[in-house]
Amino acid sequence: MTKGKQEVDHLEARWPLITAMKGGQEVTWLNEQKSMSTEDQLPIQLEEIEDAEARLRRFAPFLGAVFPETRDSAGVIESPLLEIGRMKAFLEAYHQEKIEGQLYMKADHLLPVAGSVKARGGMYEVLKHAEQLAIENGLLSTEEDYSKLASKEMRKFFSRYSLAVGSTGNLGLSIGMTGAALGFQTTVHMSIDAKEWKKRRLRERGVQVIEYADDYSRAVEEGRTLSAQTKNSFFIDDEHSRELFLGYSTAALRLKEQFQERGLLVDKDHPLIVYLPCGVGGAPGGIFAGLKRVFGEHVYSFFAEPVQAPCMLLGLMTGLHDRIAVQDAGIHLATEADGLAVGRASSFVGRAVANDLDGVFTISDDQLFTYLGQMAKLEGEYLEPSALAGVEGPFRAKRSGWLERHLTDEQRANAVNLVWSTGGSLVPQEEMAAMIRKGEQLFSQ
Numbered sequence: 083m084t085k086g087k088q089e090v091d092h093l094e095a096r097w098p099l100i101t102a103m104k105g106g107q108e109v110t111w112l113n114e115q116k117s118m119s120t121e122d123q124l125p126i127q128l129e130e131i132e133d134a135e136a137r138l139r140r141f142a143p144f145l146g147a148v149f150p151e152t153r154d155s156a157g158v159i160e161s162p163l164l165e166i167g168r169m170k171a172f173l174e175a176y177h178q179e180k181i182e183g184q185l186y187m188k189a190d191h192l193l194p195v196a197g198s199v200k201a202r203g204g205m206y207e208v209l210k211h212a213e214q215l216a217i218e219n220g221l222l223s224t225e226e227d228y229s230k231l232a233s234k235e236m237r238k239f240f241s242r243y244s245l246a247v248g249s250t251g252n253l254g255l256s257i258g259m260t261g262a263a264l265g266f267q268t269t270v271h272m273s274i275d276a277k278e279w280k281k282r283r284l285r286e287r288g289v290q291v292i293e294y295a296d297d298y299s300r301a302v303e304e305g306r307t308l309s310a311q312t313k314n315s316f317f318i319d320d321e322h323s324r325e326l327f328l329g330y331s332t333a334a335l336r337l338k339e340q341f342q343e344r345g346l347l348v349d350k351d352h353p354l355i356v357y358l359p360c361g362v363g364g365a366p367g368g369i370f371a372g373l374k375r376v377f378g379e380h381v382y383s384f385f386a387e388p389v390q391a392p393c394m395l396l397g398l399m400t401g402l403h404d405r406i407a408v409q410d411a412g413i414h415l416a417t418e419a420d421g422l423a424v425g426r427a428s429s430f431v432g433r434a435v436a437n438d439l440d441g442v443f444t445i446s447d448d449q450l451f452t453y454l455g456q457m458a459k460l461e462g463e464y465l466e467p468s469a470l471a472g473v474e475g476p477f478r479a480k481r482s483g484w485l486e487r488h489l490t491d492e493q494r495a496n497a498v499n500l501v502w503s504t505g506g507s508l509v510p511q512e513e514m515a516a517m518i519r520k521g522e523q524l525f526s527q
């Protein structure tokens with residue numbers, strides 16, 4: 083529901099940045115609250131991340147058995163860390179400015195099974211739920227080989243239970259694939275943004291897909307209500323889930339290994355700056371919290387949102403978190419970046435990162451497509467629009483004055499800039515080709 087003009091005027095008077103946001107401009111917001119507090123409120127501890135990682139390891143034999151694409155990695159769902167030198171050269175020419183330090187991309191668009199960052203959180207929560215059910219019913223112990231979960235008997239057991247989730251597409255895909263592989267009755271409530279091919283893929287696996295002509299918050303609400311009325315049904319709640327957050331955070335332990343393999347350091351003299359696409363906040367929040375716990379205090383981060391879906395920026399800036407939606411600020415929720423098409427942030431992520439996050443910036447859809455086209459052409463990496471939201475981060479950090487204010491010349495020269503690519507490898511070829519064409523047209527205009 084859109085608020086009255088009076089209320090929007092009131093918000094604008096208090097937070098003038100809203101005027102530019104409402105006008106469709108790209109903005110960069112720096113988090114002043116960070117400098118006012120040294121206390122971190124990150125809701126997870128290192129031991130919990132390690133516990134989650136151990137759970138994923140237990141499930142690896144099962145995942146390897148049911149998802150052939152994970153066999154090469156023995157059922158471990160992980161993505162590569164890529165150096166994107168050609169893209170770096172393009173970005174520097176395009177923005178007529180050098181990136182200080184190195185530029186890497188964490189390629190979560192290549193995560194198997196789900197083809198997006200949702201393979202981390204979504205799969206984790208489903209697996210954890212399945213483990214708990216099986217253990218409670220005396221069918222599994224943590225010492226056993228979990229490939230037994232792929233048996234007929236276990237599928238029959240899980241088929242007595244339901245899973246449900248509300249999604250703009252990718253979370254539904256990850257939960258649907260994992261739920262179906264275990265044998266759960268799985269229902270995905272899809273918002274209007276969800277792409278046809280994601281629904282098709284799920285239906286082919288026997289997942290029930292319910293479509294809404296409404297935004298993401300509504301799909302979640304309906305899904306939550308329906309699930310509560312269904313016996314033995316478990317709802318995966320993207321707006322509130324701590325398990326999703328924890329699943330995302332395990333990325334940090336994996337990244338630490340990849341940094342070690344490459345001889346990359348993170349310490350006072352070698353800061354790490356991470357740029358994360360943000361929808362409801364679970365994925366970027368969980369990853370950032372994980373990085374802080376695993377690498378320590380010399381990790382900095384910016385979240386990136388579409389110009390027309392800046393729910394996290396609004397929630398953090400106003401301190402209203404999930405009590406404000408983009409529509410309340412006179413912003414019409416609309417973006418081709420379906421993974422980020424969220425009008426209201428998670429109930430806890432904003433509060434959890436408020437003392438640690440460095441800032442949030444917004445980016446236009448045209449810019450996302452321009453980068454999408456160049457990333458495909460120069461690096462041969464095929465990303466969906468959402469996944470490019472962070473790519474401009476190093477320039478935003480610099481132009482906003484943040485970089486010079488927080489890091490010395492030497493620290494900047496030694497910094498690793500890490501853009502997190504969050505999805506795209508499962509996009510059907512024709513659709514990807516059309517998006518690349520659009521991006522190349524925008525660039526040559």
Ligand SMILES: *Cc1c(COP(=O)(O)O)cnc(C)c1O
Pocket residue numbers: 198199200252253359360361362363364365366420421422424466468469504505506
């Ligand atoms: C879901 C998603 C994000 C953001 O995750 P949130 O938890 O919604 O903030 C980013 N990119 C892609 C491709 C996604 O699907």
